Amino acid sequence: MKTLRRCTPIVLNVGQHELYSSSLGHVSVAQPKHSSIPDHSASSLSNDETFVPSKINYSRFINKLSSKRSASLLREICSKLDHLPPTCIKFAIGVPNVLTFPFKKVSVELITGESIELQGEELSIALQYLPSQGYRPLINILQKLQDSFHGPQNWENRAIMVTSGTQDALSKAVDMLMSFNDPVLLPDPIYSGAIDLFKPYDVEIITMKQDSSGIIVEDVKKVLMERKEKMQSIPKVIYLNPIASNPGGTTLTTNRKREIYQLACEYNMLILEDDPYYYLNFGQKNPVSLMSMDIEGRVLRFDSFSKIMSSGLRVGFVTGPKMLVRQMELHMQTSSINASSLSQMLLYKLLSKWGIDGFTSHTMQVKKFYQQKRDHTMQAVEKELKGLAEWYEPTGGMFLWLKIIGLNDTKPLVTSRCLKKLVVLAPGYAFATNYTNSSPYVRISYSIATQEEIDRGISLLAESIREELKLI
Ligand SMILES: Cc1ncc(COP(=O)(O)O)c(C=O)c1O
Numbered sequence: 001m002k003t004l005r006r007c008t009p010i011v012l013n014v015g016q017h018e019l020y021s022s023s024l025g026h027v028s029v030a031q032p033k034h035s036s037i038p039d040h041s042a043s044s045l046s047n048d049e050t051f052v053p054s055k056i057n058y059s060r061f062i063n064k065l066s067s068k069r070s071a072s073l074l075r076e077i078c079s080k081l082d083h084l085p086p087t088c089i090k091f092a093i094g095v096p097n098v099l100t101f102p103f104k105k106v107s108v109e110l111i112t113g114e115s116i117e118l119q120g121e122e123l124s125i126a127l128q129y130l131p132s133q134g135y136r137p138l139i140n141i142l143q144k145l146q147d148s149f150h151g152p153q154n155w156e157n158r159a160i161m162v163t164s165g166t167q168d169a170l171s172k173a174v175d176m177l178m179s180f181n182d183p184v185l186l187p188d189p190i191y192s193g194a195i196d197l198f199k200p201y202d203v204e205i206i207t208m209k210q211d212s213s214g215i216i217v218e219d220v221k222k223v224l225m226e227r228k229e230k231m232q233s234i235p236k237v238i239y240l241n242p243i244a245s246n247p248g249g250t251t252l253t254t255n256r257k258r259e260i261y262q263l264a265c266e267y268n269m270l271i272l273e274d275d276p277y278y279y280l281n282f283g284q285k286n287p288v289s290l291m292s293m294d295i296e297g298r299v300l301r302f303d304s305f306s307k308i309m310s311s312g313l314r315v316g317f318v319t320g321p322k323m324l325v326r327q328m329e330l331h332m333q334t335s336s337i338n339a340s341s342l343s344q345m346l347l348y349k350l351l352s353k354w355g356i357d358g359f360t361s362h363t364m365q366v367k368k369f370y371q372q373k374r375d376h377t378m379q380a381v382e383k384e385l386k387g388l389a390e391w392y393e394p395t396g397g398m399f400l401w402l403k404i405i406g407l408n409d410t411k412p413l414v415t416s417r418c419l420k421k422l423v424v425l426a427p428g429y430a431f432a433t434n435y436t437n438s439s440p441y442v443r444i445s446y447s448i449a450t451q452e453e454i455d456r457g458i459s460l461l462a463e464s465i466r467e468e469l470k471l472i
Helices: 073-083 120-126 136-150 165-177 192-201 217-229 254-266 322-334 341-384 411-420 451-471
Strands: 106-109 115-118 158-163 183-187 204-208 237-240 270-274 299-304 316-321 389-391 399-404 441-445
Touching: 106 341, 115 120, 115 341, 120 341, 136 158, 136 316, 136 341, 158 165, 158 322, 165 192, 165 270, 165 299, 165 316, 165 322, 183 192, 183 217, 204 217, 217 254, 237 254, 254 270, 316 322, 341 399, 341 451, 411 451, 441 451
Parallel strands: 183 204, 183 237, 237 270, 270 299
Antiparallel strands: 106 115, 158 316, 299 316, 389 399, 399 441
């Protein structure tokens, strides 16, 4: 049993607007209370250690553009409507009338044979704009999900916003945090959709090298210490894709996560925990997240339904300090307004039907599916690529990251030789923090290939590597 730690509630004006108030307010914070970093895991979820806000001044993290965002008056009114009695006459709202829409019923059949039906009031909600933060009943379920997988959270201080996939949330976070030429700590290799968000800010990329256990923290410590000694600016942000990473397939150990979190506290940094493969980790236990260690309000966590429900629904969500999530919500108010209402309603219906147990058993099935694919891929790779390539066995997810022995640049192999044999791979340079680098790596995604395709594809890759090596 963990020591119980009671939280002093953070006093937030943000997000607690009266109708027609658009001031952003300020964050008033309590004293730091942590002496140790909690370690929530699936086996220790009954404790209530949670986010105790410290003296973080979030203005360090909010760039000039973002700080100029103010609440959209009409979106604010919209978000308050749920709290008003149904007899209220809504003259202020410029939304279309759902009676004019051509849909009478939305019916979805599940693979279990069960169905979800939307009609009447629920259909009206699904066909209409929503508050930018998301559909409140769905957010309530997502809070329970986070509580059960990451330990009970203090929802006085933390908030969730539903987004159009994780990518949408990541892009809003980067656009809030980064200023031109800022230094930033990024893993190499990195998810290409992340590096593409940072690059336009001409950031100074400080790369974090990885081994089979994820980011090598000692290197990060050294870099930060040196920068401090030389009075160079300290990065505000560390981006991590900690579990079954894309493209590396590696998982950051809990100890390393703890060390990274400590560094974030010591150097006043925020952590972007991009974790779409959390439910696809092949380990026995649920991994410990950085958010579950976050006692100071330094982690923005990004979850996705893309890999476990449907990538086409385009639903993900960000969980983090209320003030930061609210700032991202202001961006949502003026960009896509809200993540798809229909998708949110479908997910709400499904998750309320399943409960946490049903959700867990579904994700276990998905995990098993990819684990079998991984196992088959590993057999093929052991048979065909020994001596031609090096790899770490993927710890989850859908990617195998191969280093081709004897090739400095896999571009010709991928874009010409393999392509001619109709084998399409992702070249390593696409995941480098510096696009101009040549890379000896290729990424294989085993998610959609059949067993026969995996066997044939890996065999053709081996043949292509041999041909390519003869040319050198
Ligand atoms: C590491 C990582 N982050 C984010 C995303 C984007 O996911 P979503 O579909 O939720 O936008 C992906 C998708 O491949 C990914 O691999």
